[in-house]
Amino acid sequence: MSEPQAVVLVEGNSDRAALHALARRLGRDLAREGVEVIAMGGIGNVRTFATRYGPHGLDLRLAGLYDIGEKQQLRVGLAAAGVTREREIDALATVGFHACIVDLEDELVRSLGVGHAVAVVERAGEGRSLRRLAHMPEHRGRPTGAVLRRFLSAQSGRKAKYAELFVEAMELDEVPEPLMAVLDHT
Secondary structure, three states: OOOOOEEEEEOOHHHHHHHHHHHHHOOOOHHHHOEEEEEOOOHHHHHHHHHHHOOOOOOOEEEEEEEHHHHHHHHHHHHHOOOOOOOOOOHHHHOOEEEEOOOHHHHHHHHHOHHHHHHHHHHOOOHHHHHHHHOOOOOOOOOHHHHHHHHHHOOOOHHHHHHHHHHHHOOHHHOOHHHHHHHHHO
């Protein structure tokens, strides 16, 4: 691995897994390119990480993914770290931070399609668990996409596992725009 030249800040391991899977699909070796993807353990930690790696720290190129509902918290954290000014409403994409509408899992399932996402779960050997969840009283009658989202978050590590599997299963022209934009920025 070469010395980091760029850092991609993401909330958690599923974002990290999706970006690494996409990079592999695109024939990129992020480590060799000096791009490090760091799971921050939640958007609340963005100020700390942006300060460490941004203009007031190691002064590396930054990029990142965030959930649209956390835009304000991200803006405040990046401004405090000197990456952007808080009042610059449209500056986030300009500096490499791209929003997932709802969250990464929503982006992946929408891009792949619920039916195709369920087929990926089946191929991974967890179709029975997903069907069992769908038949539980609190989930009966709920849309398959909603049950699938609950399934993804029901077990530790499952979001990251399926983030990678979903990216591997989709055509490159189906990849959610925020994922592609972050890699394009690095």
